[in-house]
Amino acid sequence: MSSQPLLSLENLSTHYVSQQGARVVRAVDDVTLSLHAGGTLGIVGESGSGKSTLALSILRLLPPAARIVGGRMIFEGENLLDKSDTEMRRVRGKRIAMILQDPMASLNPLFSIGNQVGEPIRVHEGASRASAWERAVALLKSVRIASPETRVSQFPHEMSGGMRQRIVGAIGISCEPRLLIADEPTTSLDLTIQAQYLNLLRDLQREHGLALIFITHNLGIVAKMCDQLAVMYAGQVVEQGPVSRIFSAPAHPYTRALLGSIPRMTDNRQHLTAIEGQPPDLSSLPPGCAFAPRCPMAIARCRVEAPPEVAIDEGRTARCWLAVPGVEATAATMRSNVA
Amino acid sequence: MKNYILRRVGYSLLSLFLLSLTIFLFVRVTGDPTSLLLEPGASPEDIENLRRQFGLDQPLWVQYWRFIESFVTGDLGLSFYYRTPVLDLYFERLPNSLLLAAVAMALSLLIGIPSGVLAAVRVGGFWDNAGKIFTLLGLSLPSFFIGLVLILFFTVYLGWLPSSGSGTAWHLIMPAVTLGWYFAAAHMRLTRSSMLEVLGSEYVKLARLKGLPEALVIGKHAFKNALIPVITLAGINLVVMINVAVVVETVFAWPGIGRLLYEGISFRDFPVVQAVVVIGGCMIILVNLLVDILYALIDPRIRLES
Numbered sequence: 001m002s003s004q005p006l007l008s009l010e011n012l013s014t015h016y017v018s019q020q021g022a023r024v025v026r027a028v029d030d031v032t033l034s035l036h037a038g039g040t041l042g043i044v045g046e047s048g049s050g051k052s053t054l055a056l057s058i059l060r061l062l063p064p065a066a067r068i069v070g071g072r073m074i075f076e077g078e079n080l081l082d083k084s085d086t087e088m089r090r091v092r093g094k095r096i097a098m099i100l101q102d103p104m105a106s107l108n109p110l111f112s113i114g115n116q117v118g119e120p121i122r123v124h125e126g127a128s129r130a131s132a133w134e135r136a137v138a139l140l141k142s143v144r145i146a147s148p149e150t151r152v153s154q155f156p157h158e159m160s161g162g163m164r165q166r167i168v169g170a171i172g173i174s175c176e177p178r179l180l181i182a183d184e185p186t187t188s189l190d191l192t193i194q195a196q197y198l199n200l201l202r203d204l205q206r207e208h209g210l211a212l213i214f215i216t217h218n219l220g221i222v223a224k225m226c227d228q229l230a231v232m233y234a235g236q237v238v239e240q241g242p243v244s245r246i247f248s249a250p251a252h253p254y255t256r257a258l259l260g261s262i263p264r265m266t267d268n269r270q271h272l273t274a275i276e277g278q279p280p281d282l283s284s285l286p287p288g289c290a291f292a293p294r295c296p297m298a299i300a301r302c303r304v305e306a307p308p309e310v311a312i313d314e315g316r317t318a319r320c321w322l323a324v325p326g327v328e329a330t331a332a333t334m335r336s337n338v339a
Numbered sequence: 340m341k342n343y344i345l346r347r348v349g350y351s352l353l354s355l356f357l358l359s360l361t362i363f364l365f366v367r368v369t370g371d372p373t374s375l376l377l378e379p380g381a382s383p384e385d386i387e388n389l390r391r392q393f394g395l396d397q398p399l400w401v402q403y404w405r406f407i408e409s410f411v412t413g414d415l416g417l418s419f420y421y422r423t424p425v426l427d428l429y430f431e432r433l434p435n436s437l438l439l440a441a442v443a444m445a446l447s448l449l450i451g452i453p454s455g456v457l458a459a460v461r462v463g464g465f466w467d468n469a470g471k472i473f474t475l476l477g478l479s480l481p482s483f484f485i486g487l488v489l490i491l492f493f494t495v496y497l498g499w500l501p502s503s504g505s506g507t508a509w510h511l512i513m514p515a516v517t518l519g520w521y522f523a524a525a526h527m528r529l530t531r532s533s534m535l536e537v538l539g540s541e542y543v544k545l546a547r548l549k550g551l552p553e554a555l556v557i558g559k560h561a562f563k564n565a566l567i568p569v570i571t572l573a574g575i576n577l578v579v580m581i582n583v584a585v586v587v588e589t590v591f592a593w594p595g596i597g598r599l600l601y602e603g604i605s606f607r608d609f610p611v612v613q614a615v616v617v618i619g620g621c622m623i624i625l626v627n628l629l630v631d632i633l634y635a636l637i638d639p640r641i642r643l644e645s
Contacts, residue, residue: 059548061544061547061548089550089551089552090550091550092547092548092549092550093548093549093550093551094550097548097549098548100541100544100545100548101541102541105540105541105542106541106542106544106545107542107545108542108546108560108564109542109564110563110564111559111560119546119549119551120549120550120551123549123550123551123552123555124550168545171545171549
């Protein structure tokens with residue numbers, strides 16, 4: 001894992017600015033992440049924590065009010081922020097592909113499946129209509145759609161939800177991208193279809209050697225799919241590192257709270273812990289740590305000064321004063337004093 | 340589905356009944372047609388004779404019954420003024436109205452659709468604001484005013500275009516622009532909002548994520564979808580245009596059915612007025628009924644609601 005990462009985000013910040021410039025929403029705030037070729041990174045967080053904005057920032061397809069205000073995005077050795085719009089367009093769908101939150105609505109009702117699946121191949125590789133059509137049939141086959149030769153000339157309304165989902169997946173891998181970003185791709189599917197789809201994505205990843213970014217609020221999916229995890233809160237990555245280590249010993253109180261809110265089938269007596277309070281308003285964040293108002297372990301310093309991103313162990317960081325060496329001890333004594 | 344269609348047809352017939360009753364009573368409020376058709380000082384016997392000839396001496400309900408009866412049998416009676424069958428007059432004028440409406444419709448779509456797309460793509464920008472002013476003027480300026488302004492410029496000042504009559508393509512330009520103006524604004528507004536909705540859709544987002552050039556995203560993925568409601572409205576409006584051109588046809592003396600209606604009102608030609616209004620009503624109600632049924636066939640939610 002010492003080789004150069006496929007994608008590395010360095011101090012990336014994306015802000016939404018209101019029309020008068022009066023309100024600034026820090027949707028993505030100083031995010032540093034990296035992902036190796038073939039790896040799988042899960043990004044979790046509550047709604048509004050900036051996960052989707054982060055994904056759209058990578059593709060530079062943000063809504064008009066949003067601006068990338070700082071940082072670098074190095075993909076295969078190039079800074080994506082230095083690219084012109086046309087160069088960026090050649091990256092989208094070709095080298096980085098993305099699957100959207102609502103795959104049911106992602107297909108255009110007026111065009112055949114073959115047209116839509118073959119479209120990236122025609123645009124990026126200049127393939128003829130006939131050869132793009134053939135490739136579309138092969139792609140449908142690779143996402144396990146039965147009788148692809150007939151399905152390819154049908155229209156989206158003739159497909160079930162699970163099939164449309166897989167077709168959107170086929171569009172994603174049509175140009176064999178190096179990185180596929182999946183933004184909550186299974187939320188609208190029922191559980192059996194969901195499991196099938198996740199298995200399919202994993203197989204595709206193995207076959208094509210693509211790297212995956214999985215945006216979700218479902219920690220079960222993270223456990224099943226991902227080897228790296230980044231937990232987002234109020235636009236910042238509050239903890240990141242290998243999934244197994246975060247799950248066994250979460251360092252940030254927010255991560256701990258998220259893990260505590262998963263129901264477990266085996267233990268009926270254990271209560272589900274909800275996280276107290278509301279997610280913060282990103283346009284008027286409190287000074288200090290954004291999670292401090294909801295944090296059961298907050299110390300005085302948390303409300304005054306934002307914690308730095310500190311390395312906890314190999315490949316793992318957290319943004320929490322309690323993770324800063326020496327602070328934990330003081331916090332413990334303070335807590336015992338209060339008690 | 341069967342119940343839905345039956346109910347819609349029932350409502351349509353009710354609307355037609357109310358329309359026929361209203362126009363029947365309204366023309367009779369305007370006064371006695373015989374006073375316009377006979378010379379001043381005509382003898383009471385002559386007046387009485389003419390009234391008897393037109394059936395105006397009968398009680399109102401008998402007159403109404405005859406009007407409905409004539410409608411159902413397809414024989415719309417004789418014009419008081421021309422003394423020829425109303426239906427002949429109508430079909431003589433209809434081609435002119437169709438021609439005017441077709442050209443006005445083409446103009447309104449040629450102006451409305453591209454400008455609506457432009458406004459949606461540059462939402463909040465210069466073209467969008469210019470478009471907003473255009474729609475405001477288009478929807479609020481009355482057509483007689485636009486007609487008169489056009490005549491002032493192109494006939495009086497520049498002398499380029501004939502101000503009235505028909506026969507050549509030159510005669511068609513100003514009436515078509517005047518009639519199409521309002522509809523261009525309406526079509527632009529709908530194209531803009533429909534386009535904006537489609538541009539926010541997931542499949543347009545996916546088209547951009549695929550790395551398609553913006554021209555393809557807008558021209559292929561967004562435009563085709565945005566056009567569906569516009570075409571529906573244009574279809575209804577074509578029928579509306581044929582029947583609402585009264586003012587335009589009067590200003591430019593264009594010999595269509597709008598002008599026929601105007602003449603009918605001036606001469607208190609009851610059969611002509613009633614026929615033009617009720618046939619127009621039939622057309623508009625019919626096209627709306629067709630659209631409702633087609634939508635119900637396409638969209639099962641409409642069927643369930645009712």
